[in-house]
Amino acid sequence: MEMDALSLKKLVAKAALEYVEAGTVLGVGTGSTVDCFLDALAESGLQLKGAVSSSVRSEKKLRDMGVPIVEMNDVTELSVYVDGADEIDPEFALIKGGGGALTREKIAADISKKFVCIADESKLVPVLGAFPLPVEVIPMAREAIARKLNALGGRAVLRAGFTTDNGNEILDVHGLQIQDPAALEQAINQWPGVVTNGLFALRRADVVLLGTQNGVKTL
Numbered sequence: 001m002e003m004d005a006l007s008l009k010k011l012v013a014k015a016a017l018e019y020v021e022a023g024t025v026l027g028v029g030t031g032s033t034v035d036c037f038l039d040a041l042a043e044s045g046l047q048l049k050g051a052v053s054s055s056v057r058s059e060k061k062l063r064d065m066g067v068p069i070v071e072m073n074d075v076t077e078l079s080v081y082v083d084g085a086d087e088i089d090p091e092f093a094l095i096k097g098g099g100g101a102l103t104r105e106k107i108a109a110d111i112s113k114k115f116v117c118i119a120d121e122s123k124l125v126p127v128l129g130a131f132p133l134p135v136e137v138i139p140m141a142r143e144a145i146a147r148k149l150n151a152l153g154g155r156a157v158l159r160a161g162f163t164t165d166n167g168n169e170i171l172d173v174h175g176l177q178i179q180d181p182a183a184l185e186q187a188i189n190q191w192p193g194v195v196t197n198g199l200f201a202l203r204r205a206d207v208v209l210l211g212t213q214n215g216v217k218t219l
């Protein structure tokens with residue numbers, strides 16, 4: 001019988017436990033796949049020293065599990081960071097931020113030695129961009145940034161009624177075919193008013209665990 005997306009997420013979530021070492025501070029991302037990972041972690045009985053979380057959402061779940069929360073400012077490095085993705089290209093560049101946690105996720109990924117990306121197989125794509133690219137902007141720059149994004153050939157849409165954990169807004173950019181993710185990531189991030197964008201190409205995933213109908217594939 002074919003597994004649904006949730007079953008595939010649970011499958012990779014469990015496989016990611018292999019990268020977690022008891023007694024360490026773990027970097028934890030955000031999203032439905034990470035929620036499955038945290039459930040698997042709770043079931044495993046593995047005891048962490050603590051966790052650095054990329055969102056208020058994951059932080060709450062970690063606290064409920066009894067895992068001590070460590071401030072990002074109090075660590076110099078994370079040995080492992082586990083997080084999901086909205087799209088993954090064959091070179092491990094990602095689009096993230098569907099849940100709006102992109103900025104803190106990018107910081108966590110940047111200070112991690114090993115970024116383990118967990119996802120179901122629907123996330124693997126030949127070219128990034130079918131998933132709208134999230135761009136976190138400070139609110140007063142929203143219209144200026146939207147105009148620049150539209151000039152790139154995209155269609156920037158404000159994520160209505162959504163505020164990030166950092167008090168900012170998200171523009172979701174539809175219709176981009178991203179041929180050079182690192183160049184686009186850098187270009188958008190240089191515009192005043194942009195906090196960051198959801199391209200993870202300058203700092204990519206190191207390992208991708210993909211939940212497929214034939215089991216977990218380690219890429």
Ligand SMILES: O=C[C@H](O)[C@H](O)[C@H](O)COP(=O)(O)O
Binds near residue numbers: 086095096097102
């Ligand atoms: O802001 C959210 C994150 O980047 C998520 O990792 C991403 O949206 C994937 O989420 P999910 O595991 O729910 O598909």
